[in-house]
Amino acid sequence: MILNVITYIFIGIGCFFNLMAAIGLHRFPDPYTRLHAGTKCTTFGSIFLIVAVVIQSVSVWVAEGISSPQSILTLHALIALVAILLTNPTSAHAIGRAAHRSGVKPARAVVDDREKENHD
Amino acid sequence: MWLPVAIFLAVCILIVLVRLFLGPTQPDRLVGLDTLNTIVVVTMVILGMAFEEVIYIDVAIVYALLSFVTTLFIAKYIEKGKF
Numbered sequence: 001m002i003l004n005v006i007t008y009i010f011i012g013i014g015c016f017f018n019l020m021a022a023i024g025l026h027r028f029p030d031p032y033t034r035l036h037a038g039t040k041c042t043t044f045g046s047i048f049l050i051v052a053v054v055i056q057s058v059s060v061w062v063a064e065g066i067s068s069p070q071s072i073l074t075l076h077a078l079i080a081l082v083a084i085l086l087t088n089p090t091s092a093h094a095i096g097r098a099a100h101r102s103g104v105k106p107a108r109a110v111v112d113d114r115e116k117e118n119h120d
Numbered sequence: 121m122w123l124p125v126a127i128f129l130a131v132c133i134l135i136v137l138v139r140l141f142l143g144p145t146q147p148d149r150l151v152g153l154d155t156l157n158t159i160v161v162v163t164m165v166i167l168g169m170a171f172e173e174v175i176y177i178d179v180a181i182v183y184a185l186l187s188f189v190t191t192l193f194i195a196k197y198i199e200k201g202k203f
Contacts, residue, residue: 014162015128015129018129018132019128021132021155021159022132022159023135025135025151025152025155026135026138026139031145031147031148034139035151038136038151038152039151039158042158042159042162045162046161046162049162049165050162050165053122053166053169057169069174073169073172076174076177076178076181077165077168077169077177080161080165080177080180080181083161083181083184083185084162087184087185087188088158090188091154091188091192091195092154094192094195095191095195098147098150098198098199099147099150099198102199104147
């Protein structure tokens, strides 16, 4: 019962952050800020969604006994989570570096109080 | 319990696809592709839990690793302009 409540809360957090990533890709002006929205939000949301899967699957595993087929599902979901956690920040770094070296300029700040001071 | 979550994530994938088609520069499209890959991996894990199939989660692991290699390769191409 309490595990179901925790699972629903984790699913809610994960879906919210994935939706924020999808909206943030449209709201931000240039590739660097879009990278900020699209990578960090999906990593955080993925952690919560896969942990929700693992919690539900472990509860079935404990209920069915040690030789349940849910054990394989739990371990493989954890391996998928580790794969996401290792690869996502690395590819974000590579995209940011490629965008900088190919000469994409950042967008101008929307509110800049010191714009008239001629700083670089 | 799990199938509505997968449908919700599919809607997120559609929203990201619009950025993939609209993106004015090459890095914009690459950011959209990276976001899309992560959401697809999570959707595969959710579908594997929904249908009780372990093979979907195995496909998700392989997809995550291969999309990482793809993203690094396209980033290298954008950076240098040639392979």
